[in-house]
Amino acid sequence: MSKSPVLITGVGRRIGLALALDCLAKGYHVIGTYRTSYPELVKLKDMGAELYQCDFQYPEQVSQLIDAVSAKHTSLRAIIHNASDWLPDSKNREDDLSTIQQMMNVHVNIPYHLNLALEPLLRAYPDGIADIIHITDYVAATGSKKHIAxxxxxxxxxxxxxxxxxxxxxxxxxxxxxxxLIIFNAQDTQAYKEKALSKSVMAREGGVQEILRAIHYLLQSEYMT
Incomplete structure (x- = not known):
């Protein structure tokens, strides 16, 4: 396995945590970012993950992350943009701009910045072709009445x-x-789950393993882009 690390954003829980654990188990050196500290991060540290607390709503924290990674590493195997937030649209007109700004920061502005700033490390990957993977959402193509931003x-x-x-x-x-639909949240009610599943063609959660398989397929491909 290459010593060039994989940078994964949002490793504190759910898909990001599962992905970080999986990559560590497969022998990758993992650099992970998290906004909020969770007990599960202790396991990542014990397995050798290099972790940085970084809130994407604060550009100075992102700059510190870039400086730290660039100072410590000469190349990157991949950047996986997993960090995400899911805010409903505000019913208060004064909060509308705040909502869209937060969504754009975490899903677009900071990934854009990281890709540009860390491009030299990706191009310097010595063992083949490096990767950038963005985890987006099905609603990118369909829109959403309650989560427009x-x-x-x-x-x-x-x-x-x-x-x-x-x-x-x-x-x-x-x-x-x-x-x-990949995995429900712990606080989701049974009524919400039933409503969500009724909209799903597969009528079930996909499960984290579906994402992990897709990511490793892309990491192994040297042609798909």
Whole structure:
């Protein structure tokens, strides 16, 4: 396994945590970011993960992350943009701009910044083709009546992928994964689950393993972009 690390954003819980654990188990050196400290992060540290607390709503924290990674590493195997937030649209007109700004920061502005700033490390990957993977969302193509800002930001992220794929080829491949229902939250009610499942073609949760398989497929491909 290459010593060049995989940078995964949002490793504190859910898909990000599962992905970080899986990559560590497969022998990757993992750099992980998290906004909020969770007990599960202790296990990641014990397994050797390099962790940085970084709130994407604060650009100075992102700059510190970039400086730290650039100072410590000479190359990157991959950047996986997993960090996400799911805010409903505000019913208060004064909060509308805040909601869309938060969604754009975490799903578009900071990934854009990280891709640009860490491009030299990706191009310096010595063992083949490096990767950027954005985890977006099915609603990028369908929209959402209650999460308009969220859906719009994920659609913008999809376009970001197209631009970076053209810009960074052939040394770096850039792809997105746009899942629908993967896993419910612990606080989701039974009524909400039933309503969500009624909209699903597969009528069930996809499960974290579906995302992990998709990501490792992309990491192994040297042509898809």
């Amino acid at each position: 969220y859906a719009a930001s994920k659609a913008a992220a999809e376009n970001l992928v197209l631009s970076y794929a053209a810009k960074l080829a052939p040394e770096v491949t850039v792809n997105s994964i746009a899942p629908a």
